[in-house]
Amino acid sequence: MHGFSIYLGQPIDKSYITRMISLGYTTVFTSVQIPEEEDKTKYRYLGELLDYLSNNHLTYMIDINPSLLDHSFYEFLQAYQHAQFIIRIDHSTSIEVINDIINHGFQCCLNASILSESMLRQLYEQLDDFSYLCYCHNYYPRPDTGLDDQFVNKQNILILKYNPNATIFGFIAGTTARGPLFKGLPTIESTRDKHPVESAQLLLNNATTQILIGDSKLDETMAQQLISILCHRHFTFTLNLSDLQATSILQQQHTVRPDAPNLVVRSQEARHYCTFDIKPNQTIHRRTGSVTLDNKLNHRYQGELQIIRTDLPAHQHVNVVGEIIASEHALIHCMQPNDTFNFILKTREQN
Template sequence: MLGFSIYLSAAVTEEVKQQIDLYKTSGFHGVFTSLNLPEDDPEVLLDRLGELGAKCQSRQLELTVDVSQQALERLDLSLEHLSEITELGVTRLRIDDGLAMEQVAQLSHEIPLALNASTLSVENVDELRKNQADFSQIEAWHNFYPRKNTGLDENWFRRRNAWLQAQGFQVTAFAPGNELRGPVFAGLPTLESGRTKHPLAAAIDLLRLNTNNVYIGDAGVHLTTLIQFVNYFDQQIVMVHVKPNGDVPKYLFNNRLWHQRPDVARDVVRIEEARHVKRPAIYPENTELRTRGAVTLDNQDAGRYEGELELVKRELPADQTVNVIGHVVQRDLDLLEVCGAGQTIQLAWS
């Protein structure tokens, strides 16, 4: 499942509600927010939560709220009176630390819960089982890490998720957005390796590392990025935006869908169909240095490789048999690394 974040430090305006509508129609099913905002007026915070909850209910979106015991006390809310919380439209509570597993087990029969995926211990799980927790109501959610260099290590993350899933938990983690949230403005990823990545590439990385659900941690993504999410999760298409370098053969346009070959190369994404497409002769032109992201077409001097279409993943020297016909835009370069065997690819020329 895909989700996004809406923060209550600002009002839930009509613009925010339109943003929620756009995410919903784009295939996102969950919303994350936090009540751990000590600088905000409690009454204002609850009013905004109620507005957000009502909007989520109207669009059938799950609303997960990050809470702490301290935040609940400040807002004059109690886990012993859950109706006060659920009436605000909250469908899941993410509880970090500080709550006894016995109480978590009891709450799991009343409302879906999310526990801290990074700190949940074997002893915690044993306590949950001992107290007959409803494991179908409990998920494991990782944190996001605003401070640079503090995000999780990929290998540890993969092993951790495998263990959590073996205990019966669904695992959720965060990818960064395009519209970075303050006050640090360094992205809100779970993995340090995802901090500066394209949000879709970061999301795909999380899914490949034993993650069940991915949420955008930051305040939002650009419309072009949202379209890329829709293309990938609805149709399994990786769309990359390309700036042409001179005249590009017309047969490469028309929203044609290409596929990466089943034998994945180290240095380039090789397009399987390109050499077999009916096309005019390709004369040598722009046979220059192939930087990362270069889109190349082999010319007639390449012999039987004429028409070979590639997307370059790492810098390669100039080759008199290879024309550089365009460049993947900077923001989409990370998407080259997620193109696996047989991946459907769309080149969006701009």
């Protein structure tokens, strides 16, 4: 259910929407309560969006003020039978409003950033079926107002206490920021300027289960990297290759060893891929982002492949065979045991 955002104050970007769906994003977040947008324009573009995507089975999360929930709004949504709708209540949450949404056949999403234990206890005591509920944190357009990751964790753990199978959404910033401030739309403040994968991983590490891109767009390469990791835990790195003798090993898919150390990422399969002698070459200082292979001087460890997480000294048994491009260094620190990875190899001629 990972997704992206479409805002209704301007004509929808159909090419961006199509690309994101083709990559595997299945939830569209939008809002009908942004002050800068006119009501008539918002509903016209919402209808255009739903019509355009009528052949896709998507989930739409619509952020709305409870005061706007009336018969005509429900009737408008019910006309689109191909779509799954989640109605997110930003504030003024009450059991009556929640039941009204559910009774009209829609999922209700509560604001995870402001939920209190008393409200959760009330829901636990009065709702028979939690399957119609989900939770979504706020995004924060103004710098310095985003949440701390510990606060997000505390809220999520509180939600899971009363609803152990809860779906909890959180936002990360995109690469084309939305106005009027153009400073990103993250949930966690410290992720405002981070790589989307790093931002998403911090949310996941703090009990958030689903990721939404808050801003208007996300760069295509980053969108591909992100969904591949979210859905498959697979990383693709661009490697500037400097030692051609072990290309065949680097062209294979690898798995992060389950007994993963902090200083390096180790391939589980690389030594099995090594069927030839690796001569010592470029046994130099190992920097963050370096990819190394143990040479024949390391005997049975020959072919050991590592991605370096923190600077390490040179070792005569270890060849530096290439460098991951700087913009992807953040991804290295997101890798976990049993994740898979591969390399896109670039030589000097290609650069």
